[in-house]
Amino acid sequence: MVESESRDERDSLESYLFKLQEELKALRSERAKLESHTFLLQKKYVELKREYDRLVQPPLMVGTVVDVLPNYQAVVKNSNGVTFLVNVLSSVYDSLRPGQQVALSQQTLAVVGILPEQKDERVRAFEIIERPNVTYKDIGGLEDVIQELREVVELPLKKPEVFKQMGIQPPKGVLLYGPPGTGKTLLAKAVAHETNATFIHVVGSELVRKFIGEGAKLVRDLFKLAREKAPSIIFIDEIDAIGAVRTEALTGGDREVQRTLVQLLAEMDGFRPLEGVAVIAATNRIDILDPALLRPGRFDRVIEVPLPDEKARYEILKVLTRNVKLSKSVDLRKIAKITAGASGADLKAIVTEAGMLAIRRGHRSITEKDIRDAMEKIKRTKVEKGPEHIYL
């Protein structure tokens, strides 16, 4: 009897022990869970503390580095234009360059950080040349075009009073059109040089492809910049990229191009002639241009820049070989005769290639054979590029 009682007791004790063990296991796993939760909360706390510290810090000032000096020092200018000699945080010192924007501690004005480079939208989109170094003498065979450009662009920029006295307004915009490589860009640069004007170069296709959604704003900025930098010449290359007529239903991209064009037309209408800004545009495809661009008060002067004829090719060759060593036997008139269909850019390529051949062949100067071989080579690469490049 006693024995069975004690066995019962042991059984119940054992089951109790088992229950306790189970509970312990559950509690342990609970503890592990809580521990990991605590760990996460601690991490979060540290992060928030850091964020808090950052936010309650006194603001840093922004300045520009004027000069970097030895011994972790620099000359900086604050936004009020006051110059200071300050210390530089050693971790920043090595990458410090004049012109950079930097963060300055408020109390000591020490340089504690370098700000990311400021991206001036306008500088990204436009190429600005204070004064291009191309002159009319660098252009061959386009006397008539140059003459016309001088009258309609150069004279108004140089002598606006003549027009004011006469009570007439010169054209606002000039459109140059013609095949590739005939000297359109060259002409616009030369006019800017001759008038001492800033040359602002924009490429239509880049405006709409690279700066999606910004085209219209960039056009506005462009004219603003031109006024600031007057006298200036805005040169819009590949204007067909923004100014082509669209007949099909408009896609999203087309609408963007359309907005850019509308802005361009508005700017052309809005600016007064004789305020020191001239607009020159260029295209290879005048046939697809929106007539709105050619209306009075816009690009109402249209000038053709054709492929050079034999005489023009001779003039171009003379310009291109001005500083090139040619053998006495080379007759440029003959070269001009046999390069029918070549553009100025083609002639330039031929002269350069002939020079390369002459060097490779150990000649002291370029011979007629070098030129003929160069022509062959240029012709071959043009054939490979497609039918529109073929000449000769």
Ligand SMILES: Nc1ncnc2c1ncn2[C@@H]1O[C@H](COP(=O)(O)OP(=O)(O)OP(=O)(O)O)[C@@H](O)[C@H]1O
């Ligand atoms: N009439 C020219 N006189 C002298 N060089 C020329 C002439 N035309 C073209 N060239 C040479 O060809 C190069 C390209 O010319 P340019 O960039 O002015 O052509 P473009 O008409 O603007 O061509 P594209 O329509 O392809 O933009 C010039 O840098 C120059 O070396």
Ligand SMILES: [Mg+2]
């Ligand atoms: Mg060009």
